[in-house]
Amino acid sequence: MTLAARLSAIDEQIADAAREAGRDVDDITRIVVTKFHPASLVADLAALGVTDVGENRQQELTSKRAELEGVPVRWHFIGQAQTNKAAAIRRSADVVHSVDRDRLADALHRAAESDAVLDVLVQINLTQDAGRGGVAPEGAVGLADHIAGLPSLRLCGVMAVAPLDEEPASAFARLRSVADAVRAQHPDASWISAGMTADFAQAIQAGATHLRIGSAITGPRPVRG
Structure with missing residues (x-):
């Protein structure tokens, strides 16, 4: 299957899921995750009309x-x-989905150049493992408040990954x-970044506004030596 065909197939599935949830598909942004793929793939995606791409690693971004x-x-x-990579991330990212602590928010803010504003989301840890990325759900509003007080950051909403040992619908209901709660304090923070290929x-049923989809569109990741 070609890149264009895979993209079209996923977009059809997103549209179907939006209809089933009674939502307008135009309210949902599809982010294509291009981890480990060459830059040329991003150019090919852009030629197909893709406007949003995601990267997991600062060096690759x-x-x-x-x-x-x-x-x-x-x-x-x-x-x-990582806090020590905040400046490099800020120089290259238009949006950072994974702000999970005050210190990282502060580092991104300090890295601001001129009066540019960076869009950020609070990453929520939906597992019981404190070592996983994300702030605990009960800490989300406090972190959101902290971000909102930093003028070079724009609080857009929340992000999470569904735990492997829980039904996604249940996890995403908790994220919602x-x-x-965050939106009650910060009405403009309307994004919910959730949902991957599986x-x-x-995620759409629970109100996700941004989906992060990788290999179902890009194909298998290249083998790395």
Whole structure:
């Protein structure tokens, strides 16, 4: 199957899931995750009309964006962010989905150049493993408040990954509850970044606005030596 055919097939499935949830598909943004794929694939995606791509690693984000200067895509950083890489992430990302602590938010803010504003989301940890990325659900509003106080950051909403040992629908219902609590304090924080290839239909049912879909569109990741 070609890249165009895979993209079209996923978009049809997204549209079907949106209809089933009684939602307008135009309210849902599909982010194509291009981890480990060459920059040329991003250019091919852009030629097919893709406007949003995601990267998990700062080095890969930085190199691809530099190589594709002028290609009209919005770059989403969706991986775990180290504080010491905040400046490099900020230089290359249009959106950072994985802000999970005050210290990282502060580092991204300090890295601001001129009066540019960076879109960010609060990453929520839906597991019981404190070592996983994300703030605990009960800490989400506090982190959102902290981000909202940093003028170079724009709080857009929340992000999470469904745990492997829980039904996605249940996990995303909990995420929706956290998202509603954040939005009660910050009405413009309307994004819910949730759902990947295996569970985006359940994410859409729970109100996801941004889906992060990789190999179902891009094909298998290249083998790395």
